[in-house]
Amino acid sequence: MLLVFDLWQGSSLPRHKFGFNFFRTSVWDPIFDQFGALPFIYGTLVTATVSLVIAVPLGIGAAIFLAELAPARVSDTLEFFIDLLAAVPSVIYGLLGVFIVVPLMRQYIQPALKHSLGFLPLFKGPAYGIGFLTAGIVLAIMVIPYIISISREVLLSVPRDQREAALSLGATRWESTWKVVVPFARGGILGSIFLALARALGETMAVTMVVGNTPAISASLFSPGYSIAAVIANELTEAIGDLHYQSLIELGLVLFLLTFILNGLARLLIVATSQRGSGMGHA
């Protein structure tokens, strides 16, 4: 609570000066004291969306494998590796992003995408390597472990009878998983996705290192952009004047509230789902 108060107090100046326009204008110019947050909000949302598009299918697929198919020992071992993956600090992901993913994107993936899907506005423009797409991919790698371990827990808490009932009605293994077990655990899986989203939105280091740090809005995923967390990391200590500093604080407040709401929802969903699973056998 102290945190909210601190951020609220700290951002009074731009709130008075720009009001709601803070979120609607896209000029960020410290020299002329013009601060519009739109490019950062856009960049944050785009990178987070890209990351979820990649991470959600992969993460849920892996969680289904770990919870439904793999024998307990294999599942536990893999889960151990997934936990280690979740412990890798973000700056290391950034390091690999800069030196491995960026060249890879520039030389192979972006030209290939452009060649095959270049008619879409998403994949236009020069392939710099850095940009929204790269940041999204690095973020995806970072959030997958979260989706996997929570979804796995929730899937494991689905009562056995549910599976047995589906199988005894003649469903194939996949049908029982996809039409019975997964819907049963829907809330918890959604919760894990929210948690992943909150993390992707607030992630700083890895994004700062690969997103390109250009406050611009562009439809192309190849173009460099910026995110809320990245601009705070880059400019807070070098802010010129109170207005600049406090605008950054207000961005921090926006980021905080966004992740706060997402996390709150996610926790409730996860708790509700696992209670449903352990509490009773019918639903």
Add this chain to the structure above:
Amino acid sequence: MSPRLRWRKFVSGFMLGMTGVCALVSVSVLFLILGYLVYHGGTSVSWNFFTKLPAPVGETGGGMANAIVGSAKLLLLAALIGVPVGFFGAIYLAEFSGSTTAFVVRYAADLLNGVPSIVIGIFAYSLAVLPFKHFSTLSGGFALGLMMIPITLRSTEEFLRSVPNALREAAMALGASKSKTIATVIVPAAYRGILTAILLAFARVAGETAPLLFTAFGNRFWSQGWNQPTAALPEMIYRYAISPYDDWHRQAWAAGLVLLGLILVINIVARAILSRGIAVPRT
């Protein structure tokens, strides 16, 4: 077998196979990360790396001794703040508070855990840096300690709760007071779990970079004291990775390898301690 059934079986096998692929891809990322770090950083980890100061810009060689010591100091401070607060908070939650308070505090801790580290950084910056008008080791330790609290609190509490009630009742029946019960029976019974919780929290903040950018700030020389800016490993990785010098890139890889190695070892040790079971005597 009707064609429809054959189709359903095919879909089942195919989709389940795909989930296996998802799991494999997700886990292999860990080995890719380790492989790249060893490949690029392995040759640069030398005696000099651990004992020398960073070389002046433009010269090759030098090490990160100051960053390693700086990280150690920051972690010490973080532990001084995070461990006692988390530990005693957990004891209160598990042993004294009513269920509503416990739920609220737990929920708040989860949310605090989900706050992006950059926002924690802003908070520490405005509280512990601005009033003193300079960056310091203390403020960095404060930021990291803040992040350690919810992690330590949540997991310690869970382990305390898993101590069977029979133990509490037995101690009480022998005439022990509540505080004596906690100090001599419950905490010793859960000590492995608590140790694991603390180690994991430690590993988590050891890799944090974002809050350090505004607090400990970084330093190319030995820190002049607790009151002065200091370097830290993750922060050095960031600065070196985005620098234009090849030699710095090399050192960033080396630092990444050292940092990740440290974090993975702590994680594995923590889990090994735990897997030997919580030392609760069988009834």
